Amino acid sequence: MTDDVKRVQAERMTTGKGFIAALDQSGGSTPKALALYGIEPGSYSGDAEMFDLIHEMRTRIVMSPAFSGDRVLAAILFEETMERSFGDRPAAAYLWHVKGVVPFLKIDQGLEDARDGVQLMKPIPGLDELLPRAVGHGIFGTKARSVIGAASEAGIAAVVAQQFELAGRVLERGLVPILEPEVTVTIADKAAAEELLLSSLLAQLDELPADQRVMVKLSLPTVANLYRPLVEHPRVMRVVALSGGYSRAEADALLAEDTGEIASFSRALTEGLSAHQSDADFDATLDAAIQSIYEASTQKDPGPAATPATP
Template sequence: MVDDVTQVQAERMTSGKGFITALDQSGGSTPKALALYGIEEGSYSGEAEMFDLIHRMRTRIVMSPAFTGDRVLAAILFEETMERSFGDRPAAAYLWHVKGVVPFLKIDQGLADAADGVQLMKPISGLDALLESAVRHGIFGTKARSVIGAAWASGIAAVVAQQFEVAEQVLAHGLVPILEPEVTITIDDKAAAEELLLAQLVEQLDRLPADRRVMVKLSLPTVPNLYRPLVEHPRVMRVVALSGGYSRAEADALLTEDVGEIASFSRALTEGLSVSQSDAEFDTTLDAAIQAIYDASVAPGAGTGAGSGSGSGSGSA
């Protein structure tokens, strides 16, 4: 049974205007995120202090008056963030009940060593317990990332198969999975890799039962509108784009060319933010970033399509 809140969130994620913020940097990516924010790695000691600092940065973003559900549809959290609070409310509850932003959770535990041109996800230990915790916290969906580094058919098939295997486990808990098979934007055969990826995704989507829907998060494609078949697929709630190393301006420009996709940016969102900024400077910079990404996500044709507008299933049976 889908409760009223989940139904509202599903409708928002299916057809709402806006984009998804990725606030899910974990252990490996946190030092770089802090450095870009103006906090160098040598200025703190130990993982606990590092996570305290990144949480302060995330709190400053989420509690800014610029960050609201008017333009931000959803936010992806790291598990450690889900267990904390924004202000005096649990993180996911604050996002939804105060800001009107749908909470998601990053569930992967990093990447395995490269093989066959890809990096699969490491086995996710304790996944069922994590998903049960996510449900208790009011999380709507999850995100899991793997990486494609070459147009290698067997490797890409393995990435997509693993993504759908994890997605089935997520769906069984009544959550909506975001599949993220990221194609590295700097590889020479990126376009060929994307063609192989699209074929594998469509094949797996066609096998999903009629009452199951997923989201797909992908690198911005070399050929505009390559992923339109996913946007229009009845098993896809939303197709979202990661910035993948592009600057915000580059990512926004590329996104406007892809009908039906919306942004799910991390580094591009926080570009220009600094720990040394006054609250007014910080809010102004964040507001400009949010507006630019929002505009790219709702550009003529963006965020629409047969798949995006059809139905409002939550992924729950």
Template sequence: MSQSEMAARVAADGFIAALDQSGGSTPGALRLYGIPDGAYTGEAEMFALMHAMRVRIMTAPAFTGAKVMGAILFEGTMNGSAAGKPVPAYLWRERGVVPFVKVDKGLAAEADGVSLMKPMPDLDPLLARAVKLGVFGTKMRSVINGPSRDGIAAVVKQQFDVAARIAAHGLMPIVEPEVSIKSPGKRDAEAILLTELTKALDAMPDGRVMLKLTLPDVTDLYAPLTRHPRVARVVALSGGYSRAEACERLAVNHGVIASFSRALTEGLTVTMSDAEFDAALAGAIEQIYVASVAKQ
């Protein structure tokens, strides 16, 4: 797989599908898909059902590089197969979709208004395996719950420190300091985050990162980041907004494309026929693609 070809695809029109629900968020995703908690026993069965859902999405006719520029995978999905091929190879060679992998191990307990990432003792072996499988980049998530300048500075520092380790493996880091949409100080937290991100980007000696950010309360708040020489792309998470609201907010933020999870799979259920599922997914992909590339 050509990193230069993938980089060119990442720079073009489209959006990123976030198919990286992990242990904590998987039961909720399965419930929304129509699979109750009692339908499986243990993590192995749970992840097998989640993998089947993801494969159904990845193999659907509309899930191609024409509109879906990339896909963020859970580690288990990266290690799995789709249509008899390793998932990263299937996505790129058969679908033209650039593969990324989630590398964080979840969130530490909240302190100073934020949740940092837990330690990642196996990060380097994971990155080496991702490179071998032909993955283009990574994603890692922290959460900001309030407008704490010290807390947000700590989040950004941790993210960029780990991003440097990821870049050393030749991978593109997606830095995701999510501001909770439930935060009563969301607007203030986003203003602080913009300042801290700008400082971190200005201090980078070389290389580039991608930024995955909550859709801001102030339209085009992150427009300066989309033009920063150290930023490859700015993508937005749906963060709990419905697809309609997420797309409405996305459409007025110029230079920002989607990286939606729940908003992408909204309305998809296990009981749908293949025709129903494919039509619903195609409609979601079209709506998110238009909000990503046809700005108001």
């Protein structure tokens, strides 16, 4: 990737209008994604067939005329997807050169068992090989997820410290990391956990060198605009929201109240899509989903904060 392309992509991710499509289901989340798409676990055997089917789903989404850079700023890919093609072009190259969509790569390898109210990321033993390979594919940035399940000050501090340690390794390779310390939306002390998370993130961001920027992907907050200090932080390229178990309508409504945040939806993006739909019905359903998420990301509601719906 040339420096000129990097600059164009960085500007797009900083100021562009649209959202990020999270197409990075992997491992344990893939059977559920396929089931929601109308392909039940009993209809395939083994991981290889499962990943072939999920790639067919992703290919149908990405190659749909509804999916393009006029509303979709970027897409997050699973590692195996990065090594495959959309049509006759490598996946990341197709996204950027055909669709005008910036490619990101999910790099975490899943979660440790819960401790101190959180789940840290498992070690990533092949990271030093993976990151240069991602650069070679034209990947712009990475995404790594950990989970917060309680308002535990020690646990949240550990999650954020791990996220920034990994982000440092990503930045060294010239890639832009998306930090994803997801707060489980169903916990009773969600609002308190979000306050602790915000404080910990700001402290770490203030320590970053002036020439480094990251992105942050967060659960939709209990209090609208809680994360506005992150949106305005000079070390933050973009704050993006995950749907976290809400329906698309619920997630869109909550996101519309958070000024400066854009969506990075996965399940909410694919809601309503089916392997059994005709191409016309599939494209129409996807177009409606993309439009609603685009509007929630770009047309903000100035009204009072809403009470989050129960996922």
